[in-house]
Amino acid sequence: MIEEKTVILRTEHLKAFYLLEVHGTQKTVKAVNDVDIQIYENEIYGIAGESGCGKTTLLKTLFGEIVPPLRLIDGKIFYRIDDDEVDVSRMKSEAKRKLRMEYISYIPQGSMSVFNPVLKIKGTFADFIGSHVHGQSRAEIFELARERILELGLPKNVLDVYPHQLSGGMRQRVTIALAASLNPRIMIGDEPTTALDVVVQRGVIQMLKDIQKNLKNTIVLVTHDMGVHANIADRIGIMYAGKLIEEATTEKIFAQPLHPYTQFLINSLPKFGDKSMRDSVPGSPPSLADLPTGCPFHPRCPHVKDICRQEMPNFHHLDENHKVACWLVGEA
Amino acid sequence: MNFIKRYLIPRLISYFLVIWLGITIVFFIPRLIPNDPVIKMVDQMRARGSTLEPGTMDGIIHDLTVMYGLEGSTLEQYRDFWVRLAHGDLGVSFFQFPAPVSDLIATALPWTLGLLLTTTAISWVFGNIIGGLAGYYTRRSWSRTLDAVAMVIRPMPYYIFSFVLLLLFTYVWRWFPVTGGASLGALPEFTWGYIKDVLWHSFLPGLSLSALGMAVNFQVMKLLVQNINAEDYVQYARLGGVTNTRIVSKYIIRNALLPQITGLALSFGQIFSGALITEIVFGYPGVGMLLYRAIINGDYNLIMGITMLSIVGITTAMLIVDLAYPLLDPRVRYT
Secondary structure (H helix, E strand, O other): OOOOOOEEEEEEEEEEEEEEEEOOEEEEEEEEEEEOOEEEOOOEEEEEOOOOOOHHHHHHHHOOOOOOOEEEEEEEEEEEEOOEEEEHHHOOHHHHHHHEOOOEEEEOOOOOOOOOOOOOHHHHHHHHHHOOOOOOOHHHHHHHHHHHHHHOOOOHHHHHOOHHHOOHHHHHHHHHHHHHOOOOOEEEEEOOOOOOOHHHHHHHHHHHHHHHHHHOOEEEEEOOOHHHHHHHOOEEEEEEOOEEEEEEEHHHHHHOOOOHHHHHHHHOOOOOOOOOOOOOOOOOOOOOOOOOOOOOOHHHOOOOOHHHHHOOOOOEEEEOOEEEOOOOOOOO | OHHHHHHHHHHHHHHHHHHHHHHHHHHHHHHHOOOOHHHHHHHHHHHOOOOOOHHHHHHHHHHHHHHHOOOOOHHHHHHHHHHHHHOOOOOEOOOOOOOEHHHHHHHHHHHHHHHHHHHHHHHHHHHHHHHHHHHHOOOOHHHHHHHHHHHHHOOOOHHHHHHHHHHHHHHHOOOOOOOOOOOOOOOOOOOHHHHHHHHHHHHHHHHHHHHHHHHHHHHHHHHHHHHHHOOHHHHHHHHOOOOHHHHHHHHHHHHHHHHHHHHHHHHHHHHHHOOHHHHHHOOOOOHHHHHHHHHHOOOHHHHHHHHHHHHHHHHHHHHHHHHHHHHHOOOOOOO
16 A cells, blocks of 8 residues: 655644742643644544543644643644644634634544533534535525535534534534534544443544545544544544553554553453453553653563663664563663 | 423412412511511500500500401401402501501602612623633733622622612712602603602612622633633634634523523512612612611511512523523423
8 A cells, every 4th residue: 555645734842831830849740741643634633542541632733722720831733734734833823713613623522511502503603614614694504504405414403403402423424514514634633532431432433534535524523432543533642641652553553553552552441252351551640740750651660670660762763663661671 | 281280380379379379478477476467556656645545545455466467366357368468468567557558669669670780780781791801811901800890789788788878979979869769859751850869869779789790700700711621622613613702602601691581580589578778768668678677676477478479580590590481591402
């Protein structure tokens, strides 16, 4: 499968920290700590990692939505728009606002409070679409929304109800339909499958896959559920403590995980026929406000060496698609 | 139709039940106090030195008892009370005998309404606007300054705050009158001069009420806006590139105002009981002042009349809020 791949979304040494003042002392939460990722056109890229490892913050920075206490400390974010690379971190907020929905759209977790509780779903559609498409009447926007909803196999009356009248799965699918409604080039999902039971989860995953197939766009999906990644992602990046530590195609990650943390994540999945106890990662993730020296995983790593405590390893590229940052691999 | 049967009728029944219960309690409590207003009146007459023959005295006691509505057992009085009330008769005041209670209230009510409607409206409108802005721009220094000011004003007891105003503005700098609702001897008339006089007199009580009310509304609204600003649906709208005007008006303000509207309706309901402490401190001739004097003098009928007004005011406000809420918040439905 040699094909020319175009990078659509790229970060360079991205560092975004929360600068907090707690009881008079400055605290720095290093939520995104020197992340370089490249995401291609027409792929589904999964970002995996435990809770509190900076996944959601990474998504926010990818949107250029950096509001205090979150600060962009260093690095750049590029979108590829019409064959031009645009540095989002330097864009004005109105320009960034215009890109949303039309170029890059967001799929939130379909929680109870994801929609404005006093608006009907069509009101939310009208606000989101009407903020970008000009010169269209409300009726035309509703028509567009209705088409989208039917295309994606949702019942058309979802537009006429209030958010609290929808089930969790339906709310989640409405967020996806909304994100897809202006045919964006990039869709970014923040745990869109998390609060759903597996049957509904399957429907949501299928819906995302179908949309991606139709629009040939890029989906970035954040979830801690490796099972979901296995089902949907083309490539997976593993995050730990605000850093990307391993990245490979989905097959490689599952077949040949190299970082001890990735190995733990994969081994904790249940397998058919294997009734042995699943090992979980020992210990808990470090506080992003007080990171250990060297490789942030070393306090939990069973293969820890002296150098791990002193220095963060660089990426070792096994091949074009597989890179890992661990002293056990390559550089050792 | 379902709404009427399942919600409206039970709600109206409870509305009248609460009013009846409230009035009944207010009827019996003063009568349980060992303090006979007839004897008190007679004692007052005696204290003034009027000596009467025992026969005449008995006649007076009897007449007073009838006029006060204190004939017979308490239960008979209770029955007669409802009969009189059905005819719109609240009885006569004891201490401003023989003025009817309804007349006294009718004289005091415009003062209270004028003062409290204005201050409630001012403190709600400005408290919410400033609080909303401060909650939205919560990291700005002016927002923190305002928050600190509200923090100082709000917990201050009414009487302290009023006394400070009174001391400063009527004694240290003699800008405003010490007491009263208008200048002594000024006749109520619809002229600019009289209106100016009334406004001048009500400035300090109005200021004390609005400042405190504004501080409360400010703090509540600031907190509401801060919380809603962090809600998922606001964050989502931002990431969906919804224009800021829409986010602020339809997402933040719309949701923050829901509880505030309830608060406003309830404070309008409370207006009828007057602003007791403020009116006493500033000698303002409103319902609060009337109630204060009624309590001091053991004036059952007057206490009764004012309390009844306030019971009806608050329960009606609550009824209106309950009935209007589904129009404001789609999550509330009575089916």
